[in-house]
Amino acid sequence: MAVLKPRQGVALAAVLVLLYWNIWFAATAFFLWLAVRELRSDGSRGDGGFYLPYFLSVIALAGACIWPPLSNWRFESKMASVATRLADGRRAQFHCNTVVDMIFSPAQLNPGYTRLETGEIRFQKNACSDMRRYLRAPQEADLNALNALNLITHEAMHVRGEMREPVTECQAVQRNYRAAVLLGVPEPTARRNAADIYLKLYPRRNGTGYFSVDCAPGKALDEHLNDSIWVVMAEDQAAGK
C-alpha cells in the first residue's frame, strides 16, 4: 500500500491552500493521484504492493469529490440559460459566489448583482442555497426561496437592459411565473409561487427603492405580457381557484 511522505503532504497542503475555492478539484486530483500510485505500486518500495480495497476506496473518494463541482456546474448552466431566455436572448452568465468571491464582491450586502458589461449574474452563497432549495421543493417554497426566484428574474431584467430598480423589479414581478416554468417548476406550483411573490413579497418593497405604485395591472409599468402574473391571477380567479 502506497503511503504519503511528509514532504508530499506539505506540497499537497500548499496546493489546497492555493486552490481552496476549487478544493473539490484539488481533492479529486489528489485521490486520482493516490489511485495511480497504487496501480503502479509493485511492492519494491516496501509498501506491500497493490491493494485492491485501498485502490477502490480512493477511486470512490475521487468520484465523491468531483460530484459537488459537477452538480454546481449543471446548476449554474441551467440558471444562465433561463436568465438568457428571460432577458429576451441577451446572453446571461451565472455564478454562485464562493466565500472567497464574497470577500472581493463589489456588492457584498446584495444577495445578487449583475455585471452589466459581461451580463454576468452573481448570487451570494445564501441566495444560491435558497435557489437550490426552491428548485428541490418549489411546492414548499418559503419567502426566502420565493425571494431567490424573484432575484434571478430581477437580475435577468438588468441583463435585458433595464437599470432603474423600481422598473426592473416590476418587470421581474410580471415574469416570475414565466421564470418558474422555464426552471422546470410544474405549472400549478409556478402560478402559486409567482402570485405569492406579487401578493406577499412585493408589498414589503414599499418604502424601498424597489417599489412602485405603478406596478399593477393597467398601470404605467404594466407591460401587458400574455403570461404576466396578473393574467395568471385573473385566470385562476375566473376558474374559482
Ligand SMILES: [Zn+2]
Ligand atoms: Zn437590481
